Amino acid sequence: MTDAGEPEVEEAGPYLALARKHRPQNFDDLIGQEAMVRVLTNAFAHDRIHHAFIMTGVRGVGKTTTARIIAKGLNCVGPDGKGGPTTSPCGLCEPCRQIAEGRHVDVQEMDAASRTGVGDIRELIDGVRYRAASARYKVYIIDEVHMLSVSAFNALLKTLEEPPPHVKFIFATTEIRKVPVTVLSRCQRFDLRRIEPEAMIAHLARIAGLEGAKVTEGALALITRAAEGSVRDALSLLDQALADGRDAPVEAETVRAMLGLADRGRVIDLFEAIMRGDAAGALGELSRQYAEGADPVAVLRDLAELTHWISMVKISPAHADDPTVGADERDRGRALSAALEMPALARMWQMLLKAMEEVGRAPNAMMAAEMAVIRLTHVSELPPPERIVKELKGEAGPSPAAPGPRPAPTGGGGGARALAPALAPAPAPDALSAYQSLEAVVALIREKRDMKLLADVEDCVRLVRFAPGRIEFCPGPGAPAELAQTLSTKLAAWTGARWMVSVTDAPGAPSITEVRRQAEAEEAGAVARHPLVAAALEAFPGARIAAVRAMAEPDAPPPPPEDAYDEDEFGDDWSPVDPFAE
Numbered sequence: 361m362t363d364a365g366e367p368e369v370e371e372a373g374p375y376l377a378l379a380r381k382h383r384p385q386n387f388d389d390l391i392g393q394e395a396m397v398r399v400l401t402n403a404f405a406h407d408r409i410h411h412a413f414i415m416t417g418v419r420g421v422g423k424t425t426t427a428r429i430i431a432k433g434l435n436c437v438g439p440d441g442k443g444g445p446t447t448s449p450c451g452l453c454e455p456c457r458q459i460a461e462g463r464h465v466d467v468q469e470m471d472a473a474s475r476t477g478v479g480d481i482r483e484l485i486d487g488v489r490y491r492a493a494s495a496r497y498k499v500y501i502i503d504e505v506h507m508l509s510v511s512a513f514n515a516l517l518k519t520l521e522e523p524p525p526h527v528k529f530i531f532a533t534t535e536i537r538k539v540p541v542t543v544l545s546r547c548q549r550f551d552l553r554r555i556e557p558e559a560m561i562a563h564l565a566r567i568a569g570l571e572g573a574k575v576t577e578g579a580l581a582l583i584t585r586a587a588e589g590s591v592r593d594a595l596s597l598l599d600q601a602l603a604d605g606r607d608a609p610v611e612a613e614t615v616r617a618m619l620g621l622a623d624r625g626r627v628i629d630l631f632e633a634i635m636r637g638d639a640a641g642a643l644g645e646l647s648r649q650y651a652e653g654a655d656p657v658a659v660l661r662d663l664a665e666l667t668h669w670i671s672m673v674k675i676s677p678a679h680a681d682d683p684t685v686g687a688d689e690r691d692r693g694r695a696l697s698a699a700l701e702m703p704a705l706a707r708m709w710q711m712l713l714k715a716m717e718e719v720g721r722a723p724n725a726m727m728a729a730e731m732a733v734i735r736l737t738h739v740s741e742l743p744p745p746e747r748i749v750k751e752l753k754g755e756a757g758p759s760p761a762a763p764g765p766r767p768a769p770t771g772g773g774g775g776a777r778a779l780a781p782a783l784a785p786a787p788a789p790d791a792l793s794a795y796q797s798l799e800a801v802v803a804l805i806r807e808k809r810d811m812k813l814l815a816d817v818e819d820c821v822r823l824v825r826f827a828p829g830r831i832e833f834c835p836g837p838g839a840p841a842e843l844a845q846t847l848s849t850k851l852a853a854w855t856g857a858r859w860m861v862s863v864t865d866a867p868g869a870p871s872i873t874e875v876r877r878q879a880e881a882e883e884a885g886a887v888a889r890h891p892l893v894a895a896a897l898e899a900f901p902g903a904r905i906a907a908v909r910a911m912a913e914p915d916a917p918p919p920p921p922e923d924a925y926d927e928d929e930f931g932d933d934w935s936p937v938d939p940f941a942e
Contacts, residue, residue: 377595378595379591382567386449391555391563392555392591393421393422396550400430400447404433414544416532426550428460428467428501432451433449434496436456439453465494468501469501472508473507481515497527498528499528500527502529502531505543553589557585561581575609576611581683601618625692630646630649630663635696639737643730646733667708668709671697708736795828801817805850819838821836824869848861
């Protein structure tokens, strides 16, 4: 009671983030790390506790939490003060409470990201020699241990190998490859796994229940997918979602807007428009998602994730049973995996990776995303490489991408979803009618005075098959790796028509240079057999025929002028010196 007789109002403590408030206090609360818990439980039970542990894994999977639980288990004395080391610390004794609150004098946590030098390690080593002040063990927890300098690691080695019996080391790192092998060999290593979606959803639902909040299953699935196996990330996102208020359940739309994500069904709509080659429809869907707050980079990332998921479902149908994916999306994903061929999905994946890089560098992300969608819709109409090869070999027949309707995906969502048939290659346009042989192409290159390309084509192209607009060749020795692409690009620019230039391992005809050299060799052999040339070669040992050139025909005498004299007209006695001589 106050002096005025009013009841005292208990002040609420400072707000704790869910990731701190619900931090596991024992191994029973730690989810997803059963293998590590089993090993440590057996080690404690048989009194085979190692002097150094190193925890590695991605962010937010429980590395530091595990280190604190081990520290509590080593020093727990139980509610009656008589307990020994255990993997189930009571949480009630003084050592457990002090370690949980981070104020135990014998359990020291060091952040190696800010204390990286050998001086910090020397200070730690100086304290190792002294026994614990009040606990059973002196425990040193070094977080982000990979950030220590080389000198700091070297200074720690001797103590880490033979520490006093009252000292335990526990390291945590996200970059295990940066930790020297000399340190790893002195520690027991535990790799903490990402949390599986099923376990994560159940954990988030339990935390939401403890907080008195209602979160729909769809919202939990979105949070789980965004967290990528990290419990801390998931709890931070749940904390943010609950900040909107607890009067109404947190819906998937709320989380989607919070994360800047597009509706998964809308992402599938966009994916299907792209694979149909419907550029206008795909751009319209992208614009609508952008207007509703979706980030262009997030949309492309969602398309890449969808492409990966459909590819995995195509390889193994069991991947469709992902708990973070709704029932309608699973049905549509199964239909798409049946309708699309793996080469098309692989090409989509590669182009989306490139598009995400471009969007990150572009001054306007939406413009870059739109150009990426336009490219994807046009590329989706290209026939697969195996069909092109068959056509070049004259074996065009039924193939997975042959013209014909593909199965239409089922499920909700607006718009027709039947994927368009693959387009057959267009016939050669009139612009290619002048190029009926490789010699005509070489003449064009010579006309354009591209001497580098001319030399590469004459020296390295062993022709396998030729048609106007299509060249298939086997590269000769020294052929540039980009010869096919360069030739295709320049011929398209010069002729205004598309050229399909491909490389094959099939044996081809000799190159133009090889044919020329063969002809020169045969001609030189014929000349060498001439008696005069043979005699010259015999007379001059070591001489060789450097080149054979045809002799030019002698010039004929010019015709006489019209007023020239005629000897028959003047007779034999006529003299040009004395025309009057008789």
